[in-house]
Amino acid sequence: MGVKTLQEDRLGSQISPPPHPSSVKEEGATVHSSVKEEGAAIHSSVKEEGATIHSSAREESARPRSLVEGEGARHLLVAHDLVKHYRLPRESLFAAAPIVQALRGVSFKLRRGQALGIVGESGSGKSTLARMVMALEAPTSGSVHMNGRDLNALSASDLRAARADFQMVFQDPYGSLDPRQRVGRIVAEPLPTLPALPASERQARVDEALNAVGLRASDADKYPHEFSGGQRQRIAIARALITKPQLIVADEPVSALDVSVQAQVLNLLQDLRAQFGVAFLFISHDLAVVDHVCGNDGDEVAVMFAGRIVEQARSEVLFQHAAHPYTRALIAAVPGHVSGENANPKSVAPSSRVMPNAEATASGGCSFAARCPMRQARCDVEAPELRELAAGHLAACHFA
Numbered sequence: 001m002g003v004k005t006l007q008e009d010r011l012g013s014q015i016s017p018p019p020h021p022s023s024v025k026e027e028g029a030t031v032h033s034s035v036k037e038e039g040a041a042i043h044s045s046v047k048e049e050g051a052t053i054h055s056s057a058r059e060e061s062a063r064p065r066s067l068v069e070g071e072g073a074r075h076l077l078v079a080h081d082l083v084k085h086y087r088l089p090r091e092s093l094f095a096a097a098p099i100v101q102a103l104r105g106v107s108f109k110l111r112r113g114q115a116l117g118i119v120g121e122s123g124s125g126k127s128t129l130a131r132m133v134m135a136l137e138a139p140t141s142g143s144v145h146m147n148g149r150d151l152n153a154l155s156a157s158d159l160r161a162a163r164a165d166f167q168m169v170f171q172d173p174y175g176s177l178d179p180r181q182r183v184g185r186i187v188a189e190p191l192p193t194l195p196a197l198p199a200s201e202r203q204a205r206v207d208e209a210l211n212a213v214g215l216r217a218s219d220a221d222k223y224p225h226e227f228s229g230g231q232r233q234r235i236a237i238a239r240a241l242i243t244k245p246q247l248i249v250a251d252e253p254v255s256a257l258d259v260s261v262q263a264q265v266l267n268l269l270q271d272l273r274a275q276f277g278v279a280f281l282f283i284s285h286d287l288a289v290v291d292h293v294c295g296n297d298g299d300e301v302a303v304m305f306a307g308r309i310v311e312q313a314r315s316e317v318l319f320q321h322a323a324h325p326y327t328r329a330l331i332a333a334v335p336g337h338v339s340g341e342n343a344n345p346k347s348v349a350p351s352s353r354v355m356p357n358a359e360a361t362a363s364g365g366c367s368f369a370a371r372c373p374m375r376q377a378r379c380d381v382e383a384p385e386l387r388e389l390a391a392g393h394l395a396a397c398h399f400a
C-alpha cells in the first residue's frame, strides 16, 4: 500500500497536493493566501548537493570532533550523540535521585531544505530532542551544530543572533500565543534578534509573513482569541517564518487541531517548503501526518523509542520495508494499512501500552524487548546498535 494512500485514509481528500489554494476557508472564516506574490520574498530557495544524510551513531562517535564540525559546515544541522538526563526529586531523604534518560545518544544530519520527520510514542524523547536542537536546553553530552557552529559553545549574544536561522512551532496554538498581544506584535516577536530594522521594514515583514500563511495584513491588529485553532497555528507559523529561517522545528504542530484543519495546516507547511526551501524537523506521534510533510525526495523519517532512534529511512522505504518491530507496529496501527511485508502478524507488537522510561532504559539489552514479538535470548543482554541495512536505511535490531 502506498504511503499517500495512508494519508488519504487518515485525512481523507482534504489533503491536496501543493500549491496552496489562493483562498482557504477555515472554521468559518475566509483567509487569503498570496504566498506566490508576496511570500516569495521571504526566503530564497536554497539547495545543497546531496550528501549522505545520516551515518550510524557508532560511526559518528568514533569521529574526531573537527571532522564532525566539517560535516556541520556541509549540512544545515548535525546532531551528534545527544544525551539528555533529567534528575528527578528524591523519593526519600536517603534514596538516590532517580534519573530519566530522555535521550540516549541521538545522531542525525539535515541538509538545507530537507525534512526529517521524528515519530514515536509519548515519552520517547521527541520534544526533548526538539529543545536540544533549538538550544533551549543544553544536552548532558553530545552536540548540535547549525551551519557548522556548535550552538552550545556560542555566547548568549551570538546564540540570540543565530536564532534567526532556526525557529519553532509548538503544539498548542492557544498556549503558545500571548493573549494580551496583538497578532502583529506576536508575529514580529523574533525580529529583535536581528540587527535593528526600521519600523516600516518591520511592518512589511509582518505583512509578508501573514500573507505567506494565508492571513491578511489587517489581521495584525487583532488578538489571538479572534482566531480559530487552525488560524492561530498559521499565526505561529508566520512568527516562525518572519526571520527567514533555514530550519523550522515543528513539535506536534497539528495534533491539537481538528482533522479537517490538520489537513489545511499540513498543506500550508508543504507549500512553505516548496516556496522558501526551509528545512523541517517535524515531530509527531502520527506516522501518516509525518509522511505528508516528509514525503518529498530526500526527506526522511526517524522512529524514536525510549530516547533512541531505532529506525531511519526515506519515507517510502520506511513504509514499504520497515525493519524494526516497533516501526512495523506503528505502521500496522495506521488505520486501513495493509502491506505485504509489514502485514506479518508476528511483526506487530502485542501491546500498545506506552512503556515507562525507567523500564525501557534500565536493561542492558534491547529497550524494546519487553514488547517485542521477535525477542530472543541475545536481545536481553546486548543492546542493538543503529546500523545501516541498505544505503540510507538504518535500524537498531539484531534481527533486522
Ligand SMILES: Nc1ncnc2c1ncn2[C@@H]1O[C@H](COP(=O)(O)OP(=O)(O)OP(=O)(O)O)[C@@H](O)[C@H]1O
Pocket: 086, 087, 088, 100, 101, 102, 120, 121, 122, 123, 124, 125, 126, 127, 128, 129, 285, 357
Ligand atoms: N524537564 C523534565 N524533567 C524531568 N523529566 C523530563 C523532563 N522533560 C522530559 N522528561 C522526561 O523525558 C522523557 C521524554 O520526554 P519528552 O517530552 O521528550 O517525550 P515526547 O516523545 O515528546 O512525548 P509526548 O509525545 O508525550 O510529547 C519522558 O520520560 C519525560 O517524562
Ligand code: SF4
Pocket: 324, 325, 326, 366, 367, 368, 369, 370, 372, 373, 374, 375, 376, 379, 384, 396, 397, 398, 399, 400
Ligand atoms: S533486538 Fe530483539 S528485542 Fe530488540 S527489536 Fe530486535 S528482535 Fe526485538
Ligand SMILES: [Mg+2]
Pocket: 126, 127, 128, 251
Ligand atoms: Mg512531546
